[in-house]
Amino acid sequence: MEIDYGPLTGLIGTWNxxxxxxxxxxxxxxxxxxxxxxxxxxxxxDVENFEEQRLAVVRYHQVVRRKSNDEVFHDQVGYWLWDAASQVVMQTITIPRAVSLVAGGSAEGTGPVVLRVRSAVDDPDWTISQSPMMRDHARTLAFEHEITLDGDRLRYAETTTLAIYDQEAFAHTDTNELTRA
Ligand code: HEM
Structure with missing residues (x-):
């Protein structure tokens, strides 16, 4: 049977x-x-969990370079997951600082499609896992991500809330606009 990626269908491809x-x-x-x-x-x-949940799976790899020196300064891998039965969208994130998270949310619209997910250390459902070093010194408290997909155009805004240096809730933000290659 062909897999229905639902609101994630439009993500599939390479974007710059x-x-x-x-x-x-x-x-x-x-x-x-x-x-x-x-x-x-x-x-x-797709995958089946506990014989009752079926998730359609999109795997991604994000490589980000600084304009000033062309060096990679952020690398991220993970999955976007669609649970058609409950209409829930999920994103799992792993970054090479020993921080991982599972974010959950929903999709809205068909053109454009807006995907919104969030995660927080104290959220009972969608939470964050990090090494002792990061927990104690550069703690990720929360993550929010919104993607707007409009055909071959994609834009996103994400906020990672960090407790670091003397900041209790530093808004570490990232935004970009991409087109399908
Ligand atoms: C486009 C996406 C992102 C870019 C370009 C980016 C870039 C950066 C940069 C430049 C720093 C400052 C320290 C350094 O120079 O390495 C930093 C710190 C940090 N980022 Fe990101 N980041 C991104 C997304 C994320 C995400 C999604 C998370 C967590 C889920 C995250 C977690 C952290 C943490 C915990 C730190 C503090 C580490 C430290 O400075 O000691 N970042 N990031």
Whole structure:
């Protein structure tokens, strides 16, 4: 049977964008970095959980480079998952700082399609896991992500809330606009 990726269908493909802006924490205050990136989304089939939940799976890899020096300064892998029965959208994220999370949310519309997910350390359903170093010194408290998909155009805005340096809730933000290659 053909797999129905539902609202994730439009993600599948390779996307490039060069209008990225990152706001990240540094000891002396927020640092802004313009960036460009490639995100590859691959149809990865479906899975069955507990014999009753069926999820359609899109695997992705995001590689982000600073415009100032062309170096990769963020690399992220994960999955987008669609549970048609409950109409729930999920994103799992792993970043190479020893931080992972599972975010949950929903999809709205058909053209454009808006995907919204969130996760928080104290959320009983959609939570964050991190190493002791990160927990104690650069703690990810929450994550919110909105993607708007309109044919071959995609834009996103995400906020990662961090407890770092003397900041209780630093808004580490990333936005970009991409087009399908
Ligand atoms: C386009 C996406 C992103 C970019 C370009 C980015 C970039 C950065 C940069 C430049 C820093 C400052 C420290 C450094 O220079 O390495 C930073 C810190 C951090 N980021 Fe991100 N980030 C992104 C997304 C995320 C996401 C999704 C998470 C978590 C789910 C995350 C978690 C962190 C954490 C925990 C730190 C603090 C580490 C430290 O500075 O000691 N970031 N990020």
């Amino acid at each position: 964008g060069d209008k990225g802006l990152d706001v990240a924490p540094e000891p002396d205050g927020p640092a802004e970095s313009p960036y460009y990136e490639t995100i590859e989304f691959v149809a990865a089939g």
